[in-house]
Amino acid sequence: MERTKAIRNEIMCCMNCGDCRIAFRTAIERFKVCPIREVHPSAFEPFFSRGKMNLAKGLLRGDLKPSKELADIFYQCTSCGSCREVCHQSHNPYIQNNVCKYLDHIKVWEAVRADLVDAGYAPLPRHDEITKWMEKEHNPYMEKHEDRIKWLEGKKLPEKADVVFFMGCTEPYRIPEILKAIVKILEKAGVEFTILHPDEYCCGSVGFRVGMRKIAEELAKHNFEAIKKSGAKTVMTHCAGCYRTLKEDYKDLFGELPYEVVHASAFILDLIKSGKLKLTKPIEKTVTYHDPCHLGRHTGLYEAPRDILRSIPGLNLVEMERHHQHAWCCGAGGGVKSQYPELANKIAEDRIEEAERTGAKILTTMCPFCGRNFKDAIEARKTFIDFKDILELVIESIE
Ligand code: SF4
Numbered sequence: 001m002e003r004t005k006a007i008r009n010e011i012m013c014c015m016n017c018g019d020c021r022i023a024f025r026t027a028i029e030r031f032k033v034c035p036i037r038e039v040h041p042s043a044f045e046p047f048f049s050r051g052k053m054n055l056a057k058g059l060l061r062g063d064l065k066p067s068k069e070l071a072d073i074f075y076q077c078t079s080c081g082s083c084r085e086v087c088h089q090s091h092n093p094y095i096q097n098n099v100c101k102y103l104d105h106i107k108v109w110e111a112v113r114a115d116l117v118d119a120g121y122a123p124l125p126r127h128d129e130i131t132k133w134m135e136k137e138h139n140p141y142m143e144k145h146e147d148r149i150k151w152l153e154g155k156k157l158p159e160k161a162d163v164v165f166f167m168g169c170t171e172p173y174r175i176p177e178i179l180k181a182i183v184k185i186l187e188k189a190g191v192e193f194t195i196l197h198p199d200e201y202c203c204g205s206v207g208f209r210v211g212m213r214k215i216a217e218e219l220a221k222h223n224f225e226a227i228k229k230s231g232a233k234t235v236m237t238h239c240a241g242c243y244r245t246l247k248e249d250y251k252d253l254f255g256e257l258p259y260e261v262v263h264a265s266a267f268i269l270d271l272i273k274s275g276k277l278k279l280t281k282p283i284e285k286t287v288t289y290h291d292p293c294h295l296g297r298h299t300g301l302y303e304a305p306r307d308i309l310r311s312i313p314g315l316n317l318v319e320m321e322r323h324h325q326h327a328w329c330c331g332a333g334g335g336v337k338s339q340y341p342e343l344a345n346k347i348a349e350d351r352i353e354e355a356e357r358t359g360a361k362i363l364t365t366m367c368p369f370c371g372r373n374f375k376d377a378i379e380a381r382k383t384f385i386d387f388k389d390i391l392e393l394v395i396e397s398i399e
């Protein structure tokens with residue numbers, strides 16, 4: 001358990017207060033923190049942060065041994081970061097952008113998972129399948145690498161450009177309409193950009209999150225070299241998981257990056273502010289925005305997507321009860337959607353119910369992973385609410 005031992009002091013500073021189960025906003029106003037704990041059939045201690053910290057302490061003290069049962073518990077966590085947000089041991093006045101400087105719960109879960117992989121008790125079956133495919137074809141969707149650009153339908157892009165658009169895996173293989181929307185927006189605003197194909201591989205996000213460090217680091221190294229070779233000044237991506245990985249995990253591995261990593265929301269907002277992109281067609285609808293964990297709590301990006309929505313004439317933006325740093329997770333992250341789909345669906349249904357309570361007709365976000373999970377939950381609930389990515393709303397407002 002070398003990785004877990006390396007952060008022993010952080011783990012030991014958990015004082016068992018239990019704020020990561022139910023937190024208090026005021027003396028009488030309580031709110032739920034952990035999505036897994038709220039939907040888990042047992043809702044027992046190990047299914048929220050305090051229990052998991054105690055298990056990690058047990059591993060460090062030698063009271064517990066790594067096992068398949070422990071792996072089953074540590075993987076039932078979406079890495080949403082909600083526990084880190086409320087935990088007083090991860091907050092001090094010097095923390096910027098919610099990136100923790102002391103007890104970093106996500107770092108703990110990922111260290112334990114990576115150690116469980118090294119000890120032979122993980123990956124879990126679905127994660128094993130997915131990461132094998134990442135090794136073979138550089139994507140977790142069991143698709144061919146060359147099909148990553150099928151959505152371009154023969155369209156040619158310049159060989160080099162200052163802006164590299166990092167596609168990710170979910171959109172090219174599962175929701176190409178989002179990529180087509182980005183291309184339309186960039187072309188409308190006169191932005192010259194290119195993609196890295198055939199050099200763009202999976203960013204490695206799944207591997208980092210489920211403790212498969214070796215494959216994740218290999219993919220990261222490949223992409224980092226490819227971006228450097230391209231000479232790009234800016235790497236822009238729409239996928240929240242890619243954004244977190246390219247920006248944070250790559251910085252942890254390679255130090256300060258010689259290019260800027262920008263999320264599509266900030267990039268598009270700049271185009272709107274500079275007048276290069278004009279949103280003129282009104283959308284007379286009430287819309288509510290979901291903060292993806294990888295954009296909000298993981299990287300501190302909360303306002304750019306909301307500002308895009310505020311720029312659309314006629315659109316009425318309303319907040320759900322839990323938003324910004326306390327937003328409820330969509331349920332899909334941390335490898336939960338692939339290995340524990342029933343938990344992912346229940347969490348998403350909970351979030352859809354919250355969106356319904358706002359009276360909004362549209363639930364929106366800027367993450368393909370959240371979007372796909374919400375669509376499944378909307379289908380299951382047969383609700384009146386519709387899901388649209390912010391990019392689809394932007395397209396409606398410029399066309
Ligand atoms: S992780 Fe933080 S909030 Fe949870 S029990 Fe430990 S100290 Fe308290």
Ligand code: SF4
Binds near residue numbers: 077078
């Ligand atoms: S990261 Fe999210 S799912 Fe995992 S223990 Fe913390 S609150 Fe629960």
